[in-house]
Every structure is written in C-alpha cells, then in structure tokens.
Amino acid sequence: MLKKNSLLVKNALYSILIIALCLLVGKIIAASLGGLPGSLYGLILFTSVLHFKIVSADKIQQTVAWIISHMGICFVPSGVGIINHFNLLKNHGITIVAIIFFTTFLLLSIVGLWFERITSNTTTNKNDHKPDDKRSSNSEFPSQ
C-alpha cells in the first residue's frame, strides 16, 4: 500500500517536471520566435519527447489523465467574467447564441460530410465493422 502510493507520488512528480520543462522551453521558443503561444510549443514538444521515447509514457499516463479530466477548473475564473457583460447579453444574447449554433453546425456538417466522402472513396471495404484492426495505439483515454 505504502509502496504503491510512493510510486504514484514519484510518477506524479516526474510528470509535473516533464510538463514544466516542456512549458519552459515552449515559452523560450515563443519569446524568441513568436507565432504560437508558448503553451502550444510546449504541447508539440511534449508530444515529441513522448514519441521519441525520451520520456516514459507509462510513468506519465496516470497523472496526465488526471490533469486533463480536471482541466475545467482552470476555466472557471475567465468564465465568471461573463458577469461584466450582462448588458451585452441582454441586448445581443440571442443573436450571439444563434451565431454560435449556426457556425458550430456548419463546421460539423462540412467536416463530417467531406471526411465521410473521402474515406468511403479510398477504402472500398468497410473498416468500421472490424474495429480490432485499428487498435494500434494505447488504451482508451479520457479526454475531458
């Protein structure tokens, strides 16, 4: 029990260290090159060090799954900022929500229809019925 916990803590610290390092290097790149926000350079870097097996994915998986599933808390402060815009919502709320709905469904339809057409043209046999072939990547990952 104690051993299991200390392993968990070790892995968590390892993950935090790797993420912090990626973010730090990402910020340095962003400050010197510009373009993307530092966190995005950090994301790309994090993917690369995992892909080239510079860091161990097994040690990181659990902590990252925890971080991603609790990510929502970080957005609460900026979300509460809507309090300063009640007037705007009173005047334009319905228009704004309508535009969001319309463009969301537009994007859904473009991507969905287009990709469905491309994939049904290139693959004559239906892959959808045998998902076992496609399980090349790791276990299922909770992405919220």
Next chain:
Amino acid sequence: MNSISLTQFASDILLITATLIVYQLFSAIQQRLSAIWFNPMLLAIAAIIPFMLAFDISFEYYFNATKPLNWLLEPAVVALGFPLYQHLSTIKNQWKTIVSLLTLAIIITICVSFILTIVFVAAPEIAVSLSLKSVTTPIGIALTEQLNGNSSITAFAIIIAGLSGALLGPGWLHFIGVHSAKAQGLAIGAASHALGTATVSKISYQHGAYGSLALIVSAVTTAVISPIIITQLSLLFLDM
C-alpha cells in the same frame, strides 16, 4: 497595513477554496450520474455568479484572487500533447487529408462567424471572440488576448459550442447522412473541442481517437491561421 494585506490574503484563499469546492461537488455529482452534459465547469460558473452578486464581489477582485487557477491553464495545454502522442500512429497515413480538410473547414467557419457577428452585432471584439469558439478553451483564450477579443465572451462561446455539438452533434450527423465513426469523431472534435470529444469517446474507441485528433489539429491550425485571417477581415470590414 499589515492587517489589511492579511485580510486580503484570507479572502483570496477563501474564494479559491470556495471555487474548488463548488467545482469538486459538481464533478462528483457528474461522476455519480455519469452524464457528460452535467458540465461541472458550466455549473460552477453558474453557481459562483449569484454568490458574487449577493456579496457584491467584483469580477476584477475575484479574478485576481483566483489567479493561481488561471496559471494552471498553460501546463494543462501542454498535457494535451499526451492524447496526440497516443493517436500519432492513426494520423500518420491520413494526416495530409485531415490537416487540409480541417484547415479549409476552419477558414470557412472563422470567416462566416466573423462576418455574421460584424453584420448582426457590430462589435469587432465580439467578432474575434466568436470566431475562436471551436478550439479548446486555453488556446481560444490565449488567441483572444493576442487578437484583442474579449476573453469572457470567448469562454462563454466555447462552452456553448462545446455543449451544442456534444449533445446534438451525433444526432445531427446521422440526420445528414454521416454514419462512419471516423467522420463523426473528426467533425465533433473539430467543432466542439474537448467537451464534444469526451462525449463521443463513450460511443466508440474510433470516435474518441478521431475526436482527440481533430481537437488538437484544429487547435494548432487555428492558432496558426486565425491571426492572419482575423487581421485581414478586420482591415476589410472595419476600415471602410
């Protein structure tokens, strides 16, 4: 002097703790119900606003107190590299198709959102915010700040886009004849970011894989192309 800063510190701690407790409470209820639409982020926001109004706490005061939560945003974005790593083998064969398709679709949607907002709401900062609503929140917020949008409107728009696509997306896609898991996952990941991806991951493994893929590709694509498009659109529509 000393006692004032001490009270300040105490109230900051209180606000952060309250925010954490409210969020944790809703998230526990969500797990109990196992209902993805019961979104703890949205509900925490909805619960905190009346509390602030009742105790006459200004947004600036609250935001200042909860800054540590905002700092965690950037490491959270970096952590999203993990699902991308997991799906790299899936993307390898198709990445050119997926990237070009998503890029074109995103350009069209950004233009439509921007123009519609300029025409119907006539406020450039809101147009910027609504154009950036399909990406995951940290990237949307970062881009909004870079392009002089309004980050709380962006946060609001991102939640609405996420919820609408997550709840109605699968039904809508079936309705218009998109039945394959790959196409559905990709579409919902592109339009409804993490919220949509989390929802469709429960349908099938392929939904989840293509959703995460679209989430990340569209975030990177939007980050690269939206500054160019939005600057051009602003010049076109606002300098007339």
